Amino acid sequence: MPSLFPALTAGSARTALRFGARSLSHAELAGAAGASAALLAGAGRVAVWATPTLETAVGVVAALLAGVPAVPLNPRTGERELAHILADSAPSLVLAAPGDELPPALDALSRVDIDVRASSGSLPLPDEPPAEAPALIVYTSGTTGPPKGVVLPRRAITSTLDALAGAWAWTADDVLVHALPLFHVHGLILGILGPLRRGGAVHHIARFDTEAVARELAAHGTMFFGVPTMYHRIAETLPHDPALAKALSGTRLLVSGSAALPVYDHQRIATATGRRVIERYGMTETLMNTSVRTDEEPRPGTVGVPLEGVRVRLVEESGEEITAYDTESVGEIQVCGPNLFTEYLNRPDATAAAFDGPWFRTGDMATRDPDGAVRIIGRKATDLIKSGGYKIGAGEIENALLDHRAVKEAAVTGEADPDLGERIVAWIVPVDAQHPPTVEELGNHVAQQLAPHKRPREVRLLDTLPRNDMGKIMKRALQN
Structure with a gap:
């Protein structure tokens, strides 16, 4: 080799x-x-x-x-x-x-x-x-x-x-x-081994800080990798920090991963810098599966098309493969390719359960655009909400909520409901804790942007959302 x-x-x-x-x-x-x-x-x-x-x-x-x-x-x-x-x-x-x-x-x-x-x-x-x-x-x-x-x-x-x-x-x-x-x-792997394999360089700033990001990008950087929490802080800082806007404007590539970047933050960064953040999709077991390409126009909300050598399919709960590329048909993402792990250490049972033949069951739910671009709507276990006979992705509702002027952070979960099967619950960090948005206000906002059946039925207010080290919202902590 x-x-x-x-x-x-x-x-x-x-x-x-x-x-x-x-x-x-x-x-x-x-x-x-x-x-x-x-x-x-x-x-x-x-x-x-x-x-x-x-x-x-x-x-x-x-x-x-x-x-x-x-x-x-x-x-x-x-x-x-x-x-x-x-x-x-x-x-x-x-x-x-x-x-x-x-x-x-x-x-x-x-x-x-x-x-x-x-x-x-x-x-x-x-x-x-x-x-x-x-x-x-x-x-x-x-x-x-x-x-x-x-x-x-x-x-x-x-x-x-x-x-x-x-x-x-x-x-x-x-x-x-x-x-x-x-x-x-x-x-x-992406941040250290990637530059080393290319023969390039990586400048690690140890602790995320928008001033340090601006300084390193302005002095040396051509690429920046971050998670949505970092890009959100960048978007919040840009209107008041011309040095940061200039540094990002001169950067060749901005990549976000590990969770979906809200469309609102995409738009704010693009407006302030003229640069669009591209997203990719991967996980520990598969490394990278899809990505927006630099020779294509980024579309906020998508994680791009399958990478070279990687095969991606969507599968119904019944196990039937979804062949439609219609932006509507929701299925579990399964992947196959040289990017896959070999096993869970000491867990042959878990390894066997994770695969359907050569296909790895990711547990992520998605739709596909006509050109094959993947749109992830969330995790099968926590982000697929079955309400009133509809399959609803938490991610699209979260994006709609984040577009509301009174919402600082948002997460959406489903809870058991005797009538709907599951009701949609919005967990909100308000911009102004003294004057939070009401369930009616947010419900109407989502219904106008998406569809009436996707509006939250409950709103629960928080000071902050629980997140892990990579900035992902820990929804199981909300539901416990």
Whole structure:
């Protein structure tokens, strides 16, 4: 198999990684990661204490070079969940930055501190492992039980990154700016491994801040990756920050993922900067499935067409495939391609249940436009509402609510109703807590924009919506 990181083997002197004032060229990264890789040979699985640092990036690259599966650990994981992940993945050691204070759960593991200035000297980098070899084991959020370890092979990483390079015209000349966590596929695989595979650079700003985003983009950046929460804050800041608007205007590519970006924020950013944010769709088990292409006009509300090599179908509850491309027919997204994971670690039952033959059941519900562009309406378990005989997607109602002047944040769920089957409930963070919108006001607003049967029947007010580390709204927390 060709090298996962051609620029490392070529010894390029171009900047590869920058975290604050610290940076490494591709050649320096090859030396540091190669030195650590020599220590990891035959280590089995290794845990990586995934702080937003240069050491985390070097540690993951070292494990990949050594052909040793890496298990990124979220430093904010609670004791019980961390204990489960360690027992399930059984790493032989943990990689960390010097000086990192690790929790007691990791005391039993041998510790290797990553030296980002080490060098393997004239030693050649290890041979590239087979395409099916496990590269990363990333744990899911565990919303329906203990987190499951998603085993991602090397071919899933390479196929996704190469397909995105085609869709986004991503080259070695691009400099990516992002502030995403490095224990998740968005921040780690797309945000760190993506630039390294292209031979380009990534500038990580550790903690999201609109001023830092503007500074990095203006100085170096051609691309910015973020989640909807980040773009919402950008949209809120743009009217008062001409430097941010100028920096975004000069950026080649703005990408949002991990959850749907509200149409209202799309519009505000486009108006202020002349740039449109494009969306892509993926998940831990599949990496990336679809994306809006840079050579096409972005359409807010869609996540684009299937990436090269990826097949996508919509399926009825009965299991029958939906063949219509009519923007109306709703089905579960199932995907097939080289981007898929191989198994849930130690869970053959869960692995078998996740597949229908070669097709992975995503649990996401969507419609398709006539040109094949996918419109996600939400999760099958929490976002598909069956009310009055209709299948209704929570996402489109949320977008309509966010277009109301009195709504700051919105989430929509369904609750059991003796008459309708399920009634639509809107969870609202109002712009003015002293004068919140009424259920009648919001109901009429949604009915006018969408259809009368999609109006919320209840409105519940909150100070803030519960979100995870990637900015996704945790709807099960609302429903409990």
